[in-house]
Each structure stands twice: as structure tokens, then as C-alpha cells.
Amino acid sequence: MSFPNQFPNEYSHRRVAETSAKPCDICFKPSSSVLITPDNKDFFYVCPSHLKDTGFCTPKIDLAAVEARKKRAMEREVERVKREYEERKRRKEEEKKKKGKEKEKDEKKDEKDEKKEDEKKDKAGEGKDETKSPAAEEKEEEEEEEPRIFELKSxxxxxxxxxxxxVEIAKRNRERLQDPNFFPSVPKGQP
Incomplete structure (x- = not known):
């Protein structure tokens, strides 16, 4: 009896909740990572470390996704540089305004004010960190860098x-055993 390949050798990596973790099919350790076919006909739990093993599977790189990721990263970088530039420009304008006012005041007061302003700027600069920390950005990029589609080794x-x-053969056999016409009937006539 021959069976055609019922599902392609293309598995997507998905994550489930930690409470739904089940044993890995390879090492039987609890895992929340699942490989599933696009048509949802086959799935199995696998440890993330096995996904990096080239003897188990190979990642399929989607060039369009890679290009989109690079484009998003470039847009984020441009936006960050623009914000930094605007912030510097705003600070310079504030300094020019303050310097004009300071010329009118005595030099002694100017020195004291400058020291106080420098301290205020330092404090304000520390509290105004609106962007994500570099470590958080790297973590997001690492998560995005993980391949999502894999091809199992033969x-x-x-x-x-x-x-x-x-599984299909066992299911078919159960159905046959439940069918009353599967077994031969007892002979009714004389031998």
C-alpha cells in the first residue's frame, strides 16, 4: 500500500505558553517550541537547541523577510539619528538664548549660573532617555534573526x-473492526 507525501517538508517554528510545554520528540525534555507544517497536518515539539543542529534541520531563508528586516532596521536608525540631531539643535538654541541673557548679568553671577545649568542639563539628560536601551534593541533583533521556517533532514x-x-493505518483498522460486515458470518445452512 503506497501513501503519497501528505505534507511538505517545510515546518514553521512557533512558540506556545510555558504551561503548555510538552516533551521534545528528540530528547524528551519539556519544550515550548513547536514545528508545524503550513497546512497544520503535522506538528511536533522540539527544543530550540535542536533547531540550531544542522544534522536535524536546515533553516530556509526568506529573502523578502530579510530585506524587510534590513529596511526596518535602517528606518529605526534614521529615526534615532533625526531625534538626536533635533535634540542637539534645540540645546544649541537654548544655549544661545541663555548666553544673550547672561551678557547682561554680572560675570560673577554668570559663573554660578553656568555651573548650576550644567548640573541641571546633566540631570535632565539622564532622565530623558526616551529610546530603548541598546541591549533591548539587540535582544529584539536577535529574536527577529531566528529563522522561522525549517526543512527537516531526510x-x-x-x-x-x-x-x-x-496513525492512519491504525485508524483504518479500528474503523474496519467496528464494521459488522468485516468478519465473515456464521454459516446458516447444513454442511
């Missing part, structure tokens, strides 16, 4: 296909 893929076949 031996592992064949194991998945065989397991699916065995």
Missing part, C-alpha cells in the same frame, strides 16, 4: 511521514 522527515502513516 531521515527525520521520513520518520514523521512513517509515523503519520502508522
Amino acid at each position: 531521515t527525520f522527515y521520513q520518520q514523521r511521514v512513517n509515523r503519520k502513516r502508522q
Whole structure:
């Protein structure tokens, strides 16, 4: 009995809640990572460390997604540079206004005011960190960098296909056993 390949060798990596973690099919440790086919016909739990193993699967790189990710990163960088430029420009204008006012005041008062203003600027600069920290940005990029689509090596893929076949055969056998016409009937006539 021959079975056609029922699902493609293309698995998407998904994460489930930690409370829904089940044993990894390879090492039987609890895992919240799942590989699933696009048509949802086959899925199995796997540890994230196995996804990095080239003997188990290979990532399929989506060039369009890579280009979109690069474009988003470039846009974020341009936006960050623009904000920094606007902030510097605003600070310079404030300094020019203050310097004009300071010329009118005595030099002794100017020195005291400058020291106080420098301290205020330092304090204000520390509190105005609106952008994300570099570590947080790197973490987001690392999460995005993980490949989402994988292709299993032939031996592992064949194991998945065989397991699916065995499940279908067992299901078919159960249905046959429940069918009353499956077993022969007792002869009714004289021998």
C-alpha cells in the first residue's frame, strides 16, 4: 500500500505558553517550541537547541523577510539619528538664548549660573532617555534573526511521514473492526 507525501517538508517554528510545554520528540525534555507544517497536518515539539543542529534541520531563508528586516532596521536608525540631531539643535538654541541673557548679568553671577545649568542639563539628560536601551534593541533583533521556517533532514522527515502513516493505518483498522460486515458470518445452512 503506497501513501503519497501528505505534507511538505517545510515546518514553521512557533512558540506556545510555558504551561503548555510538552516533551521534545528528540530528547524528551519539556519544550515550548513547536514545528508545524503550513497546512497544520503535522506538528511536533522540539527544543530550540535542536533547531540550531544542522544534522536535524536546515533553516530556509526568506529573502523578502530579510530585506524587510534590513529596511526596518535602517528606518529605526534614521529615526534615532533625526531625534538626536533635533535634540542637539534645540540645546544649541537654548544655549544661545541663555548666553544673550547672561551678557547682561554680572560675570560673577554668570559663573554660578553656568555651573548650576550644567548640573541641571546633566540631570535632565539622564532622565530623558526616551529610546530603548541598546541591549533591548539587540535582544529584539536577535529574536527577529531566528529563522522561522525549517526543512527537516531526510531521515527525520521520513520518520514523521512513517509515523503519520502508522496513525492512519491504525485508524483504518479500528474503523474496519467496528464494521459488522468485516468478519465473515456464521454459516446458516447444513454442511
